[in-house]
Every structure is written in structure tokens, then in C-alpha cells.
Amino acid sequence: MWRFWTVAVSLALCPAAVARVGADKPITFYVAPNGNDKWSGTRKRPSFLRLNGPLASLRGARDAIRRLKARGPLTRPVTVRVLGGAYRLTEPFVLEPGDSGTTDCPITYTAENGAKPIFSGGRVITGWQRNANGVWTVTIPEVKSGKWYFQSLFVNGERRQRARMPNDGYFRAISKAPPRRDPKTGKSIPQDNIAFRFKPGDIQRWPHLNEINVVVFHAWATTRHRIASVDITSNVVEFTGPSPWPFGKWGITDQRYYMENLPEALDAPDEWYLDLRTGVLSYIPLAGENPEKVEIEAPVLTELVQFRGDADAGTFVEHVTFSGLAFACTDWVLGPLGHSYRQAAPEARPTVALTGARHCKLEKIEVAHVGGYGIGLGHGCKHNRLEQCHLHDLGAGGVQIGEVDLPREERLRAGHNTVFNCFIHDGGHVYATAVGVWVGKSSNNVIQHNEISDFYYTGISVGWSWGYQPSSANGNIIEYNHVHHLGFGVLSDMGGIYTLGLSPGTRICNNLFHHIESYTYGGWGIYTDEGSTDIVIENNIVYNTKDGSFHQHYGKDNIVRNNIFAYSRERQIVRTRNEKHCSFVFEHNIVCYTSGTLLGSNWSGDRSNYKLDYNVYWNASGTTVTFAGSTFAQWQAKGQDTHSMIADPLFVGAEKYDFRLKPDSPALKLGFQPIVLSNVGLIGPREWVNQPKEIKRKWVVSPKKP
DSSP, X not given: OHXXXXXXXXXXXXXHHHHHTTTTSOEEEEEOTTOOTXXXXXXXXXXXXXXXXXXXXXXXXXXXXXXXXXTSOOOSOEEEEEOSEEEEOSSOEEEOGGGOOOSSXXXXXXXXXXXXXXXXXXXXOOOOEEOTXXXXXXXXXXXXTTSOOOSOOEETTEEOEEOEESSSSOEEEEEEOOOEEOTTTOOEEOOTTTEEEEOBTTBOOOTTGGGOEEEEEETTEEEEEEEEEEETTTTEEEESSOOSSOTTTTOGXXXXXXXXXXXXXXXXXXEEEEOTTXXXXXXXOOTTOOTTTOOEEEESOSOSEEEEOBGGGTBOEESEEEESOEEEOOOOOOOTTOBOOSSSOTTSOEEEEEESEESOEEESOEEEEESSEEEEEOTTOBSOEEESOEEEEESSOSEEESOSSOOSSGGGSOBSOEEESOEEESOOSSOTTOOSEEEOSOBSOEEEXXXXXXXXXXXXXXXXXXXXSOOSSOSOEEESOEEEEEOTTSOSSOEEEEEOSBOTTOEEESOEEEEEOOSSSOOEEEEEOTTEESOEEXXXXXXXXXXXXXXXXXXXXXXXXXXXXXXXXXEEEEEOOOOSSOOEEEESOEEEESSSEEEEEOOOSOTTTOEEESOEEEETTSOOOOBTTBOHHHHHHTTSSTTOEEOOOOEEEGXXXXXXXXXXXXXXXXXXXXXXXXXXXXXSSHHHHTGGGGOXXXXXXXXXXX
């Protein structure tokens, strides 16, 4: 009997035996919370004597596949089935080129049918004590000894706020800092980028100033600073690292900021503070929370998954699929000089980071409660696909594609990737300037059928070249996306979609953009910024924006055709810069509004600089429609809108944002093609499509804090 068990176990543990037995069947390994990486992984459950069974980790499964491949090339697909439960990671799971599958024999890591495995980069904190003042505390020895420091905390899967001052709203600078005198040269040194004056009492010389984060808002971006010194006589705060812009560039008294991570600010439910000297973590619970019944988790990692190909060496991670897996709880890092990136926070680390990956797929992946972006497709990533992924509670944004710097060789550039049918929302908790989907210097990507909402900045950003320099973001297709509830009055100069640079072949079509609210200027639906050129913008519906449904800063030969632009509060169509060439052609559009002006900013130039025709304009408030100070007749005399008309477009239900047209709509007579919204946004199973409807927003226009 025992001899039989010995033989059976030996066969199970031998990779060669796995390859020989049942050679006509797919190769399957199992991973389970009660597994063991010393087992074969060929059994779904542990054997009676616990001598064999499932593996315990993705790493164990990867290593089992490595042993299998060491016997020779794969001749069948390999599937790793992961049972439900929580898996705690102490290091990122790494795939290298040798872990690739092939076209005929791909490798898939998938959740077992009906299971939800969650891979966490966090550690559960227990041992809480309730103090008389209502604060919970626990001492963490690893923090006290300097081995662990975290900047995020999650309670029952919900992000909690580091002790903040003020609790709501912002402090405001009162003036620029005076220049200081160099003691060696005697010369005056400006401090505009590294210091400012504060209102007396807002900042004090608290102990351990270097641990405080000062988060400063600059139009479309935020910077996060460490304090170098505080002078309470002159009321000047100086930082360890500079801001990219002078403080007060957009008005010194409008320079907003708040502070985090100081014990003096621990005064409201949901706030926490970690004392590095004593190792004591303090938390003020929400009403009804009980330390015995909540799970409080802090991250130990900043990344959970790395596809680590080497595009420069020509070796890639290929033909690997992740399906149905969830990744949660990662942190962010603040260096000694703080964080001062200018826009979109592309340097924020993704929790699932792919470099040198080709023909890989992430489907039905959930990424949540993280410190940076959710998923990154970086250097050399081509022909990868993200499908039906759920990315939420993000420190930065959802998806990054491409790089800030363009590799010289085309083979090294990210491109031809797809983000399809993903729900990306609730971001910017650490880097408020991050976006839902960021496409940098990358071409021929498809962003399709996604729902993107609840970011403080832009929904989709495409291109990373300012002005008319050679293009690096061509042929990107952005279509059938539902992008909404952005800005919330926190940042400016932002939109539903934001583009940059020469972009031949790029199309923005059949999208729905709405509820976009900036802090001051901006809050546009479709925003073609510096040098945006050769973009087709067609069959989109944009409504309920602050400062314009469409805005072009400057660019060339864009086509804006067959769109509905409705109910922007201040201006409807905005053009900022007049140039010698044609900015755009604007034809067969419907523009309807009840407040503000029809055309905003700069409409100098003539028909060679912009061309408008076959449009329907309507001011539903009854106010006369004017065109940049001209009557309709005067405007037409300039050669614009020769065949256009001012008329009610006859929407089926404008008050309910039902923009279908009645059969006798004048727009139809001018050749407008009806826009169908039924296939915009998420598609597929009802429970998936209905997920966005479950969001309960605490605010609609402007929150008091990001």
C-alpha cells in the first residue's frame, strides 16, 4: 500500500510524468490558499495524506511551468487555475521572456470557475486598543524599527484619509516669498518656486516638519512637497524641492494647498496618523466601526505584477493571459524632494506593470485600492489587450500606454494596444492630476467601449508632444466610450478627452462626454490642445460642461463633424489662437445651449483660418444667438455658416438629455446623421453593464477636498 502511494506521488511530482500522462489533454496546474509550492499543482485539492495537491502561489505555478518547459518546448496550452481566497504577496509576481507561451500554446493564469482570488500587497493590522478619546491605536514594531513605512490605509476595502489640515477645503498663500541673499556672493536669489508666504497661524513650527506633506494646486496639476523650514516671523514656508512653476503663477491668493501627515491634524472620523518614532498607528473610526469586526490593511508593496520583457534585447513576454484575478492594496512613494511632475502623473507606478510585453491579454482583471496607476503598458509593449477590467480606488489613474520619451526605434515603442470594455473610475486620490486612460508617445492604439468617471482631471489623454514637432501619437482610435463626472471643481484646463501634437489618423468618434466641471478656466468636453492636428472628431455627444463642449487651443486641419454639443454653462465652442493655416472644419453639428455665449475666445481671421457650415444653432433660453459679436447675417457675410440655420433641433427629450431627433428636425434636413447611444460604454452581461449605476456620488459639482 505505501509503495503504491510512493510511486503515485513520485509521478505527480515529476514534470516529465506530467508531460507523458494524458498527452492528449491540456496541461493544468492549480493554485489554492491551502496549497504548497512543493507540491505538483496537478490536483485541485490536497490529497488525503497531504503529500500532493495545489500550489500556494502564482510564483509556484510559474516555477512549475518553468520546470515543464525545461524538458522541451510546449506542445499544448498551459492553464493555471486559481481558487478563490486571499493571497498575500511579499514581493511582486514577475514574468520574464522565458515564461512566455506561444501562439499555439499560450499560458493562462485564470480564476477557477466562479472563484474570486485576490492578490494583496497589504498586511492586516490587528491588536487595536480603544482609547478614552475615541482614537484606536496599535504599535507596529516594524515601523518603530524603521523596516516598514506606509502612506495608505484601507478599512474594509475603503481608503482612509491621512490626518489632514484643513479637513475640508484649502489654505491659501497670501504672497510670494521674498528673495533670499546668498551668503557667499551677496546676490539676491528668488524663491518663487520653492517658498511662499502663508496666513499667520495656518502653518506652525510643529515637531518633525520633514514628515509633513504639503499638497499644492497649480491650475491643471498638483505638487506634493516636504517642508525644509518654517519662519513664523515672516510667515514663510520653504520646501526641500521646487515646484515646476512659480507659486502664484495663476494668482497668489488663489494658490491653494493643504497639509497631510501631522498628528495635530488627527481630529476627524476616517483620519489616521503613523508615528515613525514610536511605531504607533492612530485611527479615528467611522460611526459604527468595531475593531473586532473590521479588516484594517496597510500596503507593503508598490507593485504586484511585472511583465518584465527586454525590448532592447529583442526578448519579450508573449502570449500570456491573466483572467478573473484581482489585485489590491499597494502604496506610493514620496522622495526627499517631493513630487513635482507637470501633468497627468505618468511617473506614478502602475500596480500591474508590463514592459516588453507582446500579444498578452488581461481580461476581467480587477485592480483596486492602489497608490498609483492601475495598469501600465510601457516600453516595447505591442499588440496587448485589456478587456472588461475593473480599475477603481486609484491613487493616480487607470491605464498608461507608452512613454514620456519616445524611443528612437519603432520596434521599441509601445503601440497597437487595446483597452476595451473596461470600467475605470474613482481615481486621483494621491495624484489628482492623473487621468483615466493616458496614451503618451504611442500610436495605433484602440480605446473602445469603456466607461471612465470620477477623476479630478481629464478622462482620456492622447499624445505627449507640444506644438508642431514630429508626431509620436498617430492613428489612435477613441470610440464608443462613456466619459463623465470629471473635475469636480478641483483642477482647471481639463476635459473629457485631451489631445496633444500632430496626430494623423487619430479619430474621436461615437463617444459620450458629460458633467465636466473645472476649478476656474476649462472644463471642456473635447479639448484639442497645443498642436493637435489631423484629428477627426465625429458623432460625439457632449453636454453639461463648464466652459465649452469643444475647445481648440491651437492646431491644424482638424475635422469636427456630426456632433451634438449641448448646455455648456459659459461658452459652447471655443477657439483660442488664430494661426495662418486652417484650425478646423466645423460642419453638420448641433449646438444647443441655455446660458453663456455660442462662440468663445478668439474668432479673428477668416474662412481660410476656420470653416463652419451646415450647422444648427439654438439658444433654448430665447436669447438671440450671436457669433463672436456679430449677427447671424454679418457672420454669414464673412463666409461662415452659409448653409447653417438657427432653429430648434427638436430633441426627443432635452430635459432628460435624450438627444434623439424628432423626424421633422431641421438638422436632418441639413444632412445630420442621427447618433445612436445604445452601444456607447460598457457592453456584455447585464451585471457588468449595470455596475456604473451602483456608484453613489457624495457630490455632483465641487467637493471640498480631493
